[in-house]
Structure formats: C-alpha cells, structure tokens
Amino acid sequence: MPQQVTLLLALLAMQAWSIRYEYVDVSKNLSYFLMSMEFAIFQYNEDNVDEYAYKLLRVRRSQRKKLTWIYLMDLEMGRTICKKHEEDIENCPLQEGLEEKKVRCSFLVDAFPIYTQFTLLNSTCVDK
Template sequence: MFSKVTLLLGLLVLRTQVWAIPSGFTDISKNLNGFMMSVEFAVFQYNEDIEDEYAFKLLRIRRSQHKRHTWLYLMDLEMGRTICKKHDEDLENCPLQEGQGEKKVSCTFIVSTIPFYTQFTLLNSTCVD
C-alpha cells in the first residue's frame, strides 16, 4: 500500500513539473538571425521599461528556444548595468558598473516576431536581481 501511495505522489510531482515547462518550445542556435534580433529587442524593451537611469547590456544568453511553426522566441538572458545612460550610443562597448553601482539581472522573455516587417512584440518578461 505504501509503495502505491509513493508511486502516485511521484507521478503527481512529475506531472506538475512537466506542466511548468512551456510546451512546444525547442532549443535553437543562439546565432540565428531572427533570434538575435529578438534578443536585441528584449534588451532594448527592458531598458525602456525600467526606471533606472543607466542602461543594461547583454552579458550572456542562458537559453535560446523557439516555438515550433511560429515566430515565438523564448530566451533567458543575463544582463548587467553599465556606466552609460539609457539613450547613449554604442551600449555594447559601454563598461559595466563596478562596486556600489554594480547590478546584474536575469530575465526570461517571450518575444513574438514578424521578421518580414521587422516587428517585435514582448509577450512576457520576468526578471530577478
């Protein structure tokens, strides 16, 4: 009897974990043109939406996925606060803040694209410091 209850609980936990994974997303190369444009859009939109006066830049792509048969991209990004203001030029070459101003953030974004029109829509974003 105890083993049946343990098995049932194990299956329920496994089922809950499977539901937590976004369905239909598969791994893709981080270098795909549409994906990289979506990453740039997500970082730009993050900078537009935060109240910080300094810009954040991409440090690392942790996950790169797309939903099959669509132009939806799922990405986990690590970003760091720079010494440049949000609307300064060439943020990619801007140094990161150090010491008291140093800040890194990890975000998950879902971006919908229409590549033929270079149109992007941020569908979901979740960030943690």
C-alpha cells in the same frame, strides 16, 4: 483553500511540461533570435526606471516555439555606466563596486520578421 493550492500546483506543472515539449533549442546566432533578443533588451531598458542601460552578459537559453516565430530567451544582463539613450551600449563598461547590478530575465518575444516587427509577450526579471 488546500484544493486551490493543489489545483494551482497542477496547472503550473502542466504548463511547465507543455513548455518543455513545445519549445525547441535554436542557435544563439540565428538572425531572428538575435533581433528578438536585441528588441527584448531594448524594451527592458525602456521600461526600467533606472537611468543606466543594461547590456547582455550571457544567453542562458535560446528557444523557439514550434511552428511559430515566438522566441523564449533567458538572459543575464549587467548595468553599464552609460545612460539608456546613449549609442554603442554594447561597448560601454559595466558599473563596479556598490553601483554594480546584474539581472537575469526571461523574455517571450513574438517576431514578425518580414516587417521587422516584434512584440514582448512576457518578461520576468530578478536581481542577481
């Protein structure tokens, strides 16, 4: 068992090292990054069982995998008073008090910009 734990830790360290050097920072305003981010937030809202929509509060990381259109993003989002399928969620106020919820998510999105096609490769979210 200790050998398995050691092997797992070594693999995680190698993955963390490779991610550090495979990804480069990109502008948060880069058009393909923005489209990928909008897709990730939309997909989060679609997959979430909560009836209320979440919107972007802060971009903590914006990166692109070298030689690809794969974007890695770390986002903070807040729960709004609007339902998922309402329009203009970006201008919807956040919930306050006991209903207030915030999440921090990492998304990995593969963009195929020529056809405006996006694929969510991975997502991990934790409540804040």
